[in-house]
Amino acid sequence: SAAASQRDYTGQFAHSSLEPVKTFVARDALHNQIHTQLHSHAAEASTTTLVVWGLGGAGKTQLVLDYVQRHRTEYKATFWIEVASKESLERDFVNLYRMLFGLATAAGTETINIDDAVTGVKSWFSGRQGPWLMVFDGADAIDDSKANDFVDIKHFIPDVASLRVIVTSRSSAAADMTRLEGVQVGEMEGAQAVELFYRYTRLPRDDVEIHDEVKKIVKELGCLALAVTLAGAYVGTTPRLRSNIKAYLPEYRQRRRELLQRKPESLVHQYSESVLTTWETSHRAVAEQCPEASVLMTMLSFLSFDDIFPGLFIVNEQMEMVNEEEDANWRSLISPGQPLDTYKIEECFRVLQKYSLVQWKADQQSYAMHKLVHAWGCDRLARDERAGYSQATFGLIVEAVEMVESGRTAPEDKLRVVPHVMVSFAALGGRGNKVLEGVIDELEGVGLFLRHIGKWREGREIQEVVLDGRRRILGEEHPSTISAMSNLANTLGEQGQFDEAAKMKREVLEKRRRILGEEHLDTISAMNNLAVTLEDQGQLNEAAKMKKEV
Template sequence: MSDLGARASGQGRIFQTSGDQYIEEHHHHYDAGAGGPLFGRRLVSSTTAGPDAPDSVRMPLVGRVPGVLRNREELREVLGAAVAGPGGEVHVVHGMGGCGKTALAYWLFTEAVRDRSRVGFWVNASERMSLRAGLLAVAGDQGAAAGELAAAAAGQRAAADLVWHYLDRSSEPWLLVLDNADDPTVLEDGAWLRVSTRGTVLVTTRHATSTLWRVPGVRRHALGLLPLDDAAQVLCDLAPDAGDLESARRVAERLGRLPLALTLAGSHLAHQLLESWSMDEYDRKLGEESTAIVDGGAAGYGGSQSRHLVGQTWQLSLDALAGQGLPEATALLRLLSLLAADPVPLSLLAPVARGDIVAEGLQPAWTAAKLEPALRALLDHSLVELVDADGTRCVRAHGVLLDSVAARVPEGQRSVLTAATAELLEAALPEEGAETPDTVGRLALLAPHARSLLERAPSERSAALAVRTVRQVFDAGEFAAALELAPGIADRCETVLGPLSRTTLEARHTEAMALNRMGHYAESEALHRSVLERREAVLGPDDPDTLRSCYGLTWPLFLTGRGEEAEHWARRALDGQRRVLGDEAPETLYTWTNIIELLPYVGMEEEFEPEAAELLSVCERALPPDHLTTVVARHNYAEGLRVLGRYEEAEPLARRTLADYVRLQGADHPLSLSALCLKARIAHGLERFDEAVAVIREVIERRERVLGVEHPFITANREYLTEWQAEAQS
């Protein structure tokens, strides 16, 4: 772990989107060139992570919005005046899910940009990560430097202060929309929600009573259901040939005048192929109460009736598909409802299509021949959409739909669906210990779904799966992403399994490791000690997990200057692993490799050379070629030689190590950056000052992009640069 840096994941896929949005309408036509089976081609996961920032903050990244915004005249007048004026206000529009808050925000955004010459910013505020990423992108738009943004993203400076510093100094008036802020806690007690004389803030939320909405400068506006005539007109706008205004009134009343339900119903009526229901026929179908997918409602979010009716609207499409001989479409949508509202790789479903996985007890049973038509049917009925995620073909369903479906999965099928979903995710994850640059994109796509399965279907298996996923994200070098995931997963595991379960403790252990890699040494040490204490009490002092806690405690101690204490814990881990796992077990050897790094720092120079030579010999004999532990052993041997001033011996070993890391894990992996730093320090030791300065500049530039300007490694690297530049000039 010599001078080891961490790399912020840049995984936009690790967060999930929720909240009420309009569903975008897609019509799929499969010609001879594009009509091949969805699973009949090779699916390639992205080899690199996408950026944290959304694709745009200058455009409303929402789905389908109405061509005509019905009603809301009074509120539109108030909001229109706000963007026409000098600014300095926050407007909070609250209402039940699906009532049209996003559509209203879209109208105001267009009005502000097109007619009021304001700069418009649109940020998805449904989750902490999407809010943070979006607002940092706003700061970047307004002139924040890459180093400032990286520091904020890595937690090295106050992110909200940075964003509002640039918004308050904007050269142009602006409108900032924070859409779907349904959980006000993501606003961090108001740190992200402020008043500025340079612009107007609009918040859309289901939450009507947050104390954040009751502070000076914030105005609240309730958004309810549409009046009946306007609701009926929405249906007529979307399906003008399905019936007259009187028929539309009856359907609109039955749908509770909820804009989302009206939009879905109108789209369904307008785009039927095999049947052509009129408004009256649709009203009769709704009256039959033939739905199993209903939602009991969420406290404070608008009650059960509208959710029930929205569920009916979706269920009508599923009933129609069942009538066409495709009941598997319902089963597939129920499976998707256990996952996140993020892109689901088609490769995740491929084992079912191939017949490799069969969900025993599921009614109707899946078959390879039925899955593809079921998926195409969901696409055709706009219940899911086909999307591309960094080159990987995926399907995605609307979050409100998934919530509705998940809430009412029949109890007799929930355990079967949960087991099938877990099996699919387990099969889709890379093999443990085989994390490479090629698997980072796959992990980014799968991590939100593993977390969602734990949330929607908590069990020992789903908890173990979520913990395995976050551990693999960490092992892939995506330390910032692991730190985003681990606390929430650990909290959920603690609720489901208790604080002393092996799975919960593994989640906390991963959180502690990620804290250390991201430079939060004191927090890492405290959490490692807590996990170690609990593991010793529950599992015993020689359990492999307890010994891994001993090893984990080594690094926050070492990196805060307590080398002798660090060496003590590392030796305890190594001695125990030799007894329990064996002298040549990979985990034993990995702990030994890191002890080699400690020896020159704790006054054990004489032990260093023979122990390092013995370790390398054992690694090369006991492990496969190119095993990462062997490469780390060479790295730490080279680092020890450097510390002892034996630069000529260290240099070829360090160059080989760097080449191996780049080949095996990619040029931007934290280990590769650590080896690059070692190369610079050896060049300095050999008094090749110009080379040392050039390489350390590269290290600083690359680490700043992924760690932030205030990470301890960056601070040390800058000190090297200052010293070496002075030496080069003397």
């Protein structure tokens, strides 16, 4: 850049423009955290380093570019180093060295060894009065020295009191480089995400209906900066959607993977990656470091994305407490041929957390995943892989339900497990699905558990599927089918749907009389059941008559 050739070393050094995108929406709370932390240690005798970390696509680079622009007059110069690869880091460092020492950069000049460049840059800073700002952007591979793209970033940072350094990274481990707390960049605030979407789409802002729809869109995108940007750019350049914004969400749900893979032409300079490529890169790094963690991450896409509490994972040392299901054993999927213990599960979560693919929420004492990362984990699988994972994860859920029912865990875990049960159930596929029919006995148990803890709506949903499956596999008259009907009727009664419950209970009683006879215990129990519902309906005479018979 022009600044690079000046000998007074003021201004900015960067390989590409240091302007945030024109559509950038200020995120003041994060911006203030950066400024406060960078300048709270002004009296230090060495470099102040701050790490800005978070999920790929959260908007770290744009946030720091905005910081650089707003505070450029506070620093003598700003140096921006791209650390996305070893090559870009070395290129920028060599160019910085040339600039600081006024060396020509024309073709034909001698090549400069990177170690000489690093030593030279460090020596230039020592003894000079700042303040200077240096940004290392995209330092994702900084903690696994065995990885191919590992970068030892500390080696490149000059150690002088007059220098402030910002490092952006997807890895939360980067925060360990420094005593400062660091700034975590998560999803945008709802209003910020809405504003960002409007800036790209240029939709009329005074239309209430459009505004409500935009709020729905950014919520579905989990308010992730890059996803909102891509969606806004797509809508803004698609007249069909600009004139009917309500058509976007149905299309997005149908083509989610494809739309998240788009790189808008106008933004290629600022965003070299689509949302999905940023996560594939992180996922690859996870798989190299800890293959078990990458399998666990995929499995988490078949549970609820929030409140993933450690008690869900019953490892080998707890096995005597639950009935082990060999065929759908999630443990052997994560750790084939090796017992899976608590320490291994903890290590998996540590690695996922390091790449910001999951977050630990101290207030809930559990992990959470960004909504889109959660959906992507499932989207990236082929159909048969999806079936395998949904079955294995349902096995995990069945064990977790047995565990919370046994009373060995905190009472509130019974309620905590419900969202996971329902996501896992939905992932098994709809009625008539082979995977679902393979776990119908387990489903029946889960349905009863939900009824017992008062989750009648959820219990009913599962029990209807169980009854449907029993009818198809065993026929109308089979005892298991009749028993499934009785369970569903009881749940309907609990829900206050007395007419429907009574109708079903009469059918159960009629079948048991006919098949088992009047004196059979199941027939008597069915009669008692029906009497209870008749009482609920206010048909007291008929109920009393039936109870006498019982």
